[in-house]
Amino acid sequence: MSGLFIVQLLNGLQLGVLLFLIAAGLTLVFGVMNFINLAHGVQYMLGAYLAVMFYGYTGHFLVAVLLALVATLLFGLLLETVIFRRLYARDHLDQLLATFGIILFLNEAVKTVWGAAPLSLPIPELLSGSVPLAPGLNYPVYRFAIIGSGFVVGAALYAVVNHTRIGMLIRAGAHNAPMVSALGVDIGRLFMLVFAFGAMLAGFAGIMVAPVFSVEPGMGDSVLILAFVVIVIGGIGSIRGAFFGALLVGVIDTLGRSFMVDLLRIGVSTGQARAVAPALSSMLIYVIMAVILAMRPEGLFPVKGRQG
Amino acid sequence: MKRVQISRSGIVSALLAATAAMTIAANAASxxxxxxxxxxxxxxxxxxxxxxxxxxxxxxxxxxxxxxxxxxxxxxxxxxxxxxxxxxxxxxxxxxxxxxxxxxxxxxxxxxxxxxxxxxxxxxxxxxxxxxxxxxxxxxxxxxxxxxxxQNDQVHEVLGKYAQDKGYKRVFLMTPNYQAGKDSMAGFKRHFKGEVVDEVLTPLGQLDFSAELARVASLKPDALFTFMPGGMGINLVKQYRQAGLADTIPFLSAFTVDESTLPAQQDAALGLFGGMTWAPNLDxxxxxxxxxxxxxxxxxxxxxxxxxxxxxxxxxxxxxxxxxxxxxxxxxxxxxxxxxxxxxxxxxxxxxxxxxxxxDFYLVKAAKRPDGKYQTEIVQKIFSDYGDVYAKDCPAK
Missing domain, CATH: 3.40.50.2300 (Response regulator)
Structure with missing residues (x-):
């Protein structure tokens, strides 16, 4: 049982890391620009599709990843310049409608370009195979790679946000954007940079999961909801909040799915436990979100003094 | 109250008559x-x-x-x-x-x-x-x-019958948490009489099955039966292979490994079983x-x-x-x-x-074609001239 628990904990970490990569961009964009970007999940989908496409051209995993990263960054810049820039000053309802429209448009566009049939990316030779953690319980190497890359990105982001000039501007922007602008910082450029970088992070998440999940139109829509849960739990605008919020959601969701039946069996019959457990475990993270919002409406790691 | 009902049914029958008349006229014309x-x-x-x-x-x-x-x-x-x-x-x-x-x-x-x-x-x-x-x-x-x-149940029954004939004693069932998923489990169990070691219902549209697969690995069943249509099946099959389970625990599935999902599952699906009335290589x-x-x-x-x-x-x-x-x-x-x-x-x-x-219904298996594409292939016939179990309730002769 302990072996199984460790495997499930790793699974939870891996889901958490994935959510962190998506939520990091979302929370920055929301926190710094006060902009709700529903289309963030689409950038995750695009990352996956671009990786598949570049892998098709080059046949090399790492090259495909790098090219896809550049392409998602450029696409983020394009979206920001052409569309999003015009929406920052609008209210949240306009932003929701416009970015929802972008979801619909890009989901269909992806289908037109790459077809409706799901695609996939093979795991690179180096990262295939699995490590035995307990007798009969193997853990795929590639999932370790996902966890590892997530922690590396997390550490790098932490360093950039807390120890560089640009990071200072981002923190200041999250705190009080008009004041930053008044102090002579080109806030438009800062926004563009943050946005494109956030898009690239979401794209990176999409690239990393392409060998594990099916690459299909609309794949970003379901993770987007979880990413919003993460940033609400973690505190809007906070990278640290996104990180711990994501790990919390990932681990709780996974452990809930794995052990809810066993937990319920203590109280009720097996049949009843099986009937109730799936519903309960799907609700779990939303219940926790509700509890956290009730106790700490600003999230677990709020940005200090953020102007609503 | 009564009068209202009468007038409403009167309107409905008038509408129906009008529709019928239109249909007849249309048929005559075309x-x-x-x-x-x-x-x-x-x-x-x-x-x-x-x-x-x-x-x-x-x-x-x-x-x-x-x-x-x-x-x-x-x-x-x-x-x-x-x-x-x-x-x-x-x-x-x-x-x-x-x-x-x-x-x-x-x-x-x-x-x-x-x-x-x-x-x-x-x-x-x-x-x-x-x-x-x-x-x-x-x-x-x-x-x-x-x-x-x-009839939808029949495909799931194919795998249940196969598991029973094959002498599997302990089977793990996993389907999405909606009506078709529950029907799938019922269909499988219609012919399978062994032990069901666990039944897992996953949220519809789930992407990551690592938690469930770890559970499968720890319980070591004789076989896994699953029904994961579309993108869910692609994720499950890839992750099943990556977890190293594909070579140790037989994968019996319905609507999970077929020509619509194989282009994305590719080598990960090779050797996994499904049930169908036909396969591209049926002779x-x-x-x-x-x-x-x-x-x-x-x-x-x-x-x-x-x-x-x-x-x-x-x-x-x-x-x-x-x-x-x-x-x-x-x-x-x-x-x-x-x-x-x-x-x-x-x-x-x-x-x-x-x-x-x-x-007839067959057990089918994912295979690679000589041209590099993928298809399901017939393994063995499971049912001959098989009708569904509901036909007896149909009043028509």
Whole structure:
């Protein structure tokens, strides 16, 4: 049982890391620009599709990843310049409608370009195979790679946000954007940079999961909801909040799915436990979100003094 | 209160009479042209299934020289968007504006519940090329309803029967948490009498199965049975292979490993089992022609969805031909449809009293073709001339 628990904990970490990569961009964009970007999940989908496409051209995993990263960054810049820039000053309802429209448009566009049939990316030779953690319980190497890359990105982001000039501007922007602008910082450029970088992070998440999940139109829509849960739990605008919020959601969701039946069996019959457990475990993270919002409406790691 | 009800039913019957009159007038006017409404899901992630049905159907029309049953044939394609409300609106258009004589569709079972009533109540034949729910196989069977696929349960029963025959003692069941998932487990257990070590219902649309697969690995069952259509199946199969389970625990599945998902699953799916009425390598002349022509026309390996769409076209062709093109004579058409007098790629089959086929079922396995593409291949026959268990409740003879 302990072996199984460790495997499930790793699974939870891996889901958490994935959510962190998506939520990091979302929370920055929301926190710094006060902009709700529903289309963030689409950038995750695009990352996956671009990786598949570049892998098709080059046949090399790492090259495909790098090219896809550049392409998602450029696409983020394009979206920001052409569309999003015009929406920052609008209210949240306009932003929701416009970015929802972008979801619909890009989901269909992806289908037109790459077809409706799901695609996939093979795991690179180096990262295939699995490590035995307990007798009969193997853990795929590639999932370790996902966890590892997530922690590396997390550490790098932490360093950039807390120890560089640009990071200072981002923190200041999250705190009080008009004041930053008044102090002579080109806030438009800062926004563009943050946005494109956030898009690239979401794209990176999409690239990393392409060998594990099916690459299909609309794949970003379901993770987007979880990413919003993460940033609400973690505190809007906070990278640290996104990180711990994501790990919390990932681990709780996974452990809930794995052990809810066993937990319920203590109280009720097996049949009843099986009937109730799936519903309960799907609700779990939303219940926790509700509890956290009730106790700490600003999230677990709020940005200090953020102007609503 | 009573008066209100009377007047309302009066309005309804007047409307019905008007609709019936319109239908008759339409049929009389367009006796030379055969009009068919082809409805399935053509947008969203599941579009690949609807597209296969349509491709198969259009190939059937092409094989008949563009004239099903010798009549000038017009096919009106509609996308139901996998939304029941959209489907109802579009099927009404097909019936009332386009005045079709046949509706072929839908792809998904939940849509069948939406369009079955409007089509059959308009005395129009509904040919389902894929969806085959249990409710319309039993008490609610309908003389205007024919199915060219199977009754949904039967595919799950194939795997249950195989597990039982193979002597598996402990099986792990995993399906999505919705009605079809629960029906799937029930279908599997109809013939499997061994121990079910665990039943897991996952949220519909789940992407990551690592938690469930770790549980499978720790319980070490003799086999896993699962039903994960579409993208879920692609994720599950890739992750099953990556977790190193594919070589140790047999993977028995329904609608999880087929020609619609294999292009994405690729090598990860090799050797995994499914159940079906047919596979691209089934050895008969009609199937060889069908697969070769389909691949020439569309460039992909056809799945069962395409085969069933193709047979829907052949079925209409055979019936219209047998009645000499008299589309008004619904009773004669029905008798001709019941005969299923055409060469199906799955081999000969006949219709049960409920309009569902009585046919053979096979265990199939994912394999790589010499041209590098992937397909399912026949492993062994599991059921011969197998009808569904609900037909006995159907009052029709």
């Amino acid at each position: 006796a030379e042209t055969l009009k068919i409404g082809l409805m399935g899901v053509l947008s969203g992630p599941q579009a690949v299934l609807g597209q296969q049905v349509n491709n198969g159907f259009m190939l059937g029309v092409k094989h008949a020289g563009g004239k099903l049953g010798g009549l000038e044939t017009e096919v009106i394609v509609q996308d139901d968007e996998l939304k029941p409300d959209v489907a109802i609106g579009k099927v009404k258009q097909l019936l009332e504006r386009d005045k079709v004589q046949f509706v072929v569709g839908p792809t998904f079972s939940n849509l069948l519940l939406a369009i079955h009533k409007p089509v059959t109540e308009a005395n129009t034949f509904l040919i389902s090329p894929n969806a085959g729910t249990s409710n319309y196989a039993g008490k609610q069977c309908n003389p205007f309803f024919f199915v060219t696929s199977y 008969n002349p009609a199937n060889k022609t069908f697969v070769a022509d389909y691949m020439k026309e569309y460039g992909t390996v056809p799945g069962s969805y395409a085969m069933q769409g193709y047979d829907a076209a052949q079925l209409i062709d055979s019936a219209v031909k047998a009645t000499g093109g008299k589309l008004d004579n619904k009773d004669a058409l029905r008798e001709a449809l019941k005969k299923a007098d055409f060469k199906s790629p799955r081999g000969a089959f006949k219709f049960n009293n409920n309009g569902f086929p009585i046919q």
